[in-house]
Amino acid sequence: MVLAGKYRVERMLGRGGMGFVLAATHIELRMSVALKFLSDRYSRRPDIAQRFMREARAAATLRSAHVCRVSDVGRLDDGAPFIVMELLVGRDLSKTLRADG
Numbered sequence: 001m002v003l004a005g006k007y008r009v010e011r012m013l014g015r016g017g018m019g020f021v022l023a024a025t026h027i028e029l030r031m032s033v034a035l036k037f038l039s040d041r042y043s044r045r046p047d048i049a050q051r052f053m054r055e056a057r058a059a060a061t062l063r064s065a066h067v068c069r070v071s072d073v074g075r076l077d078d079g080a081p082f083i084v085m086e087l088l089v090g091r092d093l094s095k096t097l098r099a100d101g
Contacts, residue, residue, distance in 0.1 A: 002027065004074050007035060007084070018042050023087055033071065036083040043080040056083040 001009045007024040010032075014021050019038040026033055042048045053073060060070040072084035 003035065003076060003082070007033065009035070018048075032087040034068070034085045034087045036085060037080060040080075049081050052081050052083070059083075059085075 003009060003024070006027050008027055010023040010025060012020065013023050013034060019036060019042065022035045022037070024033050024035050025031065037043070038048065038052055042052075056070050056073045059067065063069075068085040068088060070083055070085050073081065074084070075081050
């Protein structure tokens with residue numbers, strides 16, 4: 001599946017209380033990215049969608065080894081907003097805590 005005409009979805013990375021994150025590849029750049037979306041329930045609420053976009057703008061200004069870099073934002077054809085972030089590779093925190101305490 002290709003989203004926004006340029007991101008090929010690879011797999012689901014995770015799901016939370018308000019949304020989900022997909023691993024994808026930018027087709028032209030051949031770069032792995034993470035796409036963050038609000039769930040349908042929240043993406044239709046203008047107040048929450050605006051807050052989501054403010055989050056993207058704020059995160060885009062941060063430069064730290066401890067914060068994912070934001071490289072793009074957009075909206076799907078149905079108006080659902082999304083944030084494009086660097087895809088970081090690491091260990092799942094909940095699995096690490098179960099294994100190592």
